[in-house]
Amino acid sequence: MSTHNRLLRVGMVGYAFMGAAHSQAWRTVNRVYDLPARVRMSLICGRDSGKVAEAADRLGWEGHTTDWRRLVESDDVDVVDICTPGDSHCEIAIAALAAGKHVLCEKPLANTVEEARVMAVAAARARADGVRAMCGFNYRRVPAVTMMRQLIADGRLGVIRHVRAAYLQDWIVDPQFPLVWRLQKDRAGSGALGDIGAHIIDLTQYVTGQRITGVSALTETFVKERPLPAGSSGLAAQADGNGRAMGTVTVDDAAVFVARLDGGALATYEASRFATGRKNALRVEINGSLGTVVFDLERLNELEFYDATRPAAEQGFTRILVTEGEHPYMSAWWPPGHIIGYEHSFTHQMRDFVEAIATGTDPAPSFADALQVQLVLDAVTRSAGLDSRWTEVEPTLAELAA
């Protein structure tokens, strides 16, 4: 690691699921990849002083604080990693960029288009000063997904005809599952749509190199009242038949929509937390005039590729085990056939972000890219609210400027 001639001190806000995943990635990235900078896990921030101290100790951060403003302004922090719920992304990111810190922000970029637009503008301005900003659509860095993009970019699929994307989970099928923050609009912005729908919107646009131009959508909240979680406050409560405090679910349980892409493809999208048995089933199939690719996050080391240019009798879906040294990100890991897991996508993300910072290049997806995803989410929400009327996706700043 003698080549690590630069130190990047990271400050992370949030220490729950995403905080743990990011910590594992920050801890690992220099151990696996030979990078032009060395990461230091300097400071972690959370609202509860006891819990954040415990998290710092467990996850391996040198310091901790309950004041994110202190973290953002600290002289010991070069990079701010935002792992909080969506309602605080904007304020933290704006402050961090203003303080000249590189920013990695979890997806979705914000809870509203307005916030996302402000963030994208701020990131564009900070870029002039060499400050880098990136949104954490980590699944772009699953090797099989990166490979999908390469195959399509290389023309192996020909003209894209269909996009078929679903991100299915089932963790709230039980009506007794409590009203956690992800089910509250003011915290999470939306439900399945923004949480997991955002992933398939970004992923399919990324791999096809095309953008969604319009949508026709339905959303549904199957279970409208849920028990309040223990220790919850600030939620309007009402008692159910058993005297248990109940609250109203203010986000979608599921969203489905049809769409068109600017390259002419028809698309179907579905995000649901009510797909019983589907735990983390992000599934994407892209049909082109020359071939097809299929990906399933529950088997993320595999990519299915149908090459219609092969002899007719030998055509079929080839299950490629994406663990060869030739595959994206994989030369640093284990021998072929030794699979990687969910968390590795974050390590790959950190690698690319660190490289971008160290080499002064633009990381992707940018905040502008993430704003565009937000605009798609917004079009879906508007369509669903207008009896599934066809709704065009609004242009981003760049498209307006062009």
Next chain:
Amino acid sequence: MSTHNRLLRVGMVGYAFMGAAHSQAWRTVNRVYDLPARVRMSLICGRDSGKVAEAADRLGWEGHTTDWRRLVESDDVDVVDICTPGDSHCEIAIAALAAGKHVLCEKPLANTVEEARVMAVAAARARADGVRAMCGFNYRRVPAVTMMRQLIADGRLGVIRHVRAAYLQDWIVDPQFPLVWRLQKDRAGSGALGDIGAHIIDLTQYVTGQRITGVSALTETFVKERPLPAGSSGLAAQADGNGRAMGTVTVDDAAVFVARLDGGALATYEASRFATGRKNALRVEINGSLGTVVFDLERLNELEFYDATRPAAEQGFTRILVTEGEHPYMSAWWPPGHIIGYEHSFTHQMRDFVEAIATGTDPAPSFADALQVQLVLDAVTRSAGLDSRWTEVEPTLAELAA
């Protein structure tokens, strides 16, 4: 077969793909099932006298004719089996019913709602005279599909939350594939939508016991001009750059739509002939509050069932090989694990139709059921024509009457 105290003489109109499949089924049904009637393959009808004679010889029909009216009115025919393109279904069926013949009509029932409605009315009237009519949605008789319906009817899936259905083929991806009758609106009514979309509409409504109430749809014709097939006539031709006679594709290559079912479920549907690598990929997944079922026609002997009432650590998708004697239709076939093929669904269909006729019961799907599918197809077409506007499915006769 001493119990076969009744003879059913079948006359079939059409001898192409469907004619061959039906012939195999009529030939087999008494050999496999013990039925209250014995089938006789009496008469086959086609427009080309040489070809229909050859087909009669090859497929095993006793007589042949080029005049479907003669077949319909023949005293030697008890059952009329209609295997022609959709534009002739109505006329033949009406005549057959008027002649007091039982009618099996291939799907889709007709090319228009108007025709379908006339047919449903005629069937309802003929029923009073003990005449039976049935539409050939043969996939209902794939044992795994029948089992899906049973599981749902038994409450094993709980409340249905999601229907996810696609019927994907790829036989016209090549722009040089000629303009066959299935690509002409006046013959086929519609394209992928009516040909294969009709199957998934019927199948999902059948297994869930619910009906689609409204849709929001997109359709697309990716390749708008195609070479005329050899010997075609009556098609407006124009020359392409190579002087080859080209004609306009007048049906959809693909249709996608979101929908709601009357039990509260959200649904996505897709029918396409441009899904490269998917040959006959009818795939249906139904998510309920207690479980999920998944079916894939390319592996039609299998049914995946997720039972969320099992202990948490043992839940998973169970691949049931639907070849046990306990499974629908299977006790007559081979030992467990010895799979059946596509054509068997027709044998099962003939079994049920013969039993219905012999026992004087109503076969399903009735013409009224098939009319309702036609109404869904119509709603899809109208929605797609109105910028994917939300479009309610019109009520059938029965619903109007109720």
Next chain:
Amino acid sequence: MSTHNRLLRVGMVGYAFMGAAHSQAWRTVNRVYDLPARVRMSLICGRDSGKVAEAADRLGWEGHTTDWRRLVESDDVDVVDICTPGDSHCEIAIAALAAGKHVLCEKPLANTVEEARVMAVAAARARADGVRAMCGFNYRRVPAVTMMRQLIADGRLGVIRHVRAAYLQDWIVDPQFPLVWRLQKDRAGSGALGDIGAHIIDLTQYVTGQRITGVSALTETFVKERPLPAGSSGLAAQADGNGRAMGTVTVDDAAVFVARLDGGALATYEASRFATGRKNALRVEINGSLGTVVFDLERLNELEFYDATRPAAEQGFTRILVTEGEHPYMSAWWPPGHIIGYEHSFTHQMRDFVEAIATGTDPAPSFADALQVQLVLDAVTRSAGLDSRWTEVEPTLAELAA
């Protein structure tokens, strides 16, 4: 079928499982394939006069008899199809050949090497008079299996290194399953070994074009006493604790062996009726220096092919849906993706046998080929009886003569 200038009248001995499967194939073969001869289902023979009459009626045979000698000598029979248990194959086949009848004999050819050798000699002699004999290893005619052979013959796998074959069933896992004829050595010759092990021996030798040279084997009878079936006679009975008549299982429940092939490959074979959950799981994998093929009879429409000459990043197991017109036997059936079933392998077998007879060519597998399989079975049995000692497969007549 005007080209059918020759009539082949078939007489079949046996009407149980194999009889029903063969009947379906005889009934279908001329309806699907354009053949130089037309088959007539003339006569069926069984020991029980009532049952054979019922079978003739149900399965569609013109006549029936309880005397196989009458069938064999009938002037109305050109082809004798032997579907009885193994203990009667030799006598019937010898008589049929002597009577100048073409013979199709179910596998395994015989219960002993001695019988098989007599049959092979008789067939070789009859051949001089234009009489054809073939053994019914029907799985050779599963299109995916035929395709495996073609790929290997074309050098697509390079040098064969490994054969991995198992035929797993589970129908006698329950110790209360009765002592049917297949569990009696005097009727069946052996147990899992001859019944299903014979299939994988033939299949792997067929697709590789190589022969097993020696084996080291273990066999086991897990359940040694079973209830006598209702109406059984001639079996030494003893009462169990509940006073139920029990008999001794005299065949193997399972056989496993390692082997060498004459091309240098190592092989493992396993045949079992105790593989819980495996219903008809004939699985074969062949690894060569350039590629691998994998087949599973429970998904018989699929073939997996790994082509190691493809670019490294794109290598993988290609799931070929063997339903294209380009695939063996398939142009006569349905459009791509419309799968076939178990019984179709028999139709293909009948096609090839009819063609061989009509064109005066040698059908395969010959009785000599089947004798060689018998010699492998014999080597397995001997090895298992000698503490799994390495045991070479004895040469067949042809090899001795060479």
Next chain:
Amino acid sequence: MSTHNRLLRVGMVGYAFMGAAHSQAWRTVNRVYDLPARVRMSLICGRDSGKVAEAADRLGWEGHTTDWRRLVESDDVDVVDICTPGDSHCEIAIAALAAGKHVLCEKPLANTVEEARVMAVAAARARADGVRAMCGFNYRRVPAVTMMRQLIADGRLGVIRHVRAAYLQDWIVDPQFPLVWRLQKDRAGSGALGDIGAHIIDLTQYVTGQRITGVSALTETFVKERPLPAGSSGLAAQADGNGRAMGTVTVDDAAVFVARLDGGALATYEASRFATGRKNALRVEINGSLGTVVFDLERLNELEFYDATRPAAEQGFTRILVTEGEHPYMSAWWPPGHIIGYEHSFTHQMRDFVEAIATGTDPAPSFADALQVQLVLDAVTRSAGLDSRWTEVEPTLAELAA
């Protein structure tokens, strides 16, 4: 991590593939699991001073040395982790145990039974002083494998009838692949047999709770001469046709054997580096009288379970995604459906080893367990050398003493 009242300082010998995998595990274990001891990565040892210094920096070890004896005797080391080729395991382990250090030794335990026996005796003696020794059969800690063991231990499979195990790789199919240390008997002890065959021997004995009693085996070296690797020395070289230095492969490329287990099961085992397309395909199927389990290391997050006590029509192979909090080791990782990778098995292994040390309990597999695996390997080698003669596995010390 305030509960970490004890510090365990680890010294690791070796820094290649296994060294990197172990480093990732040591680095991660306290971040994920709440353990009674805290691990410190103190010292790493390798023969090349430059490379080991680089490895220490990259992998995160505090110090480095080229002298394993110094490491073993260091006062700053509590645990010695041996990741070297098999020829040095014995010497290092004996010295470490003698120095009172806990020892984790990679598999196979040694290159010979003699060495393994010495090591097992040493470990047994050291145990009296509270010193812990464990062999690194890490696949026992794949959650799906641990779950297999639990299901079998709970009686869910009933009486075990069959074990079917293969560990297939293909990294030396190319005859030009060089003669690395793993292909040299004096370094590696054996080839595929000891490297990967040892894993399936241990794994199947672990999950069944049974031991292999005897074997009949074949081994093969398909490619007998290979190019010497760059910079190799000490190998007898000879020139090939192109004047390239070639050496003799002195280990097996593949080993296959049939076996019996002490509970009455028949088994087949196969280890190969010539199974084209199989990258890291450790596959195990266990059939019992009540059920079956199937595991595939390339999809290590999944376990297939067939439960024959379910209703007949619903039986099937259930694909359990072993990512629930209820599953072994998984509550510490990500939400359900978020898969883990190969390396996690090492983290789990370190967790159990750290817990055993901290709580003063015996870790498993012990050196005696690993000696027993060595005895099976030895029986396989002897059988293969004696024309695949049936060869009983020699008893271990414990069995002799009993």
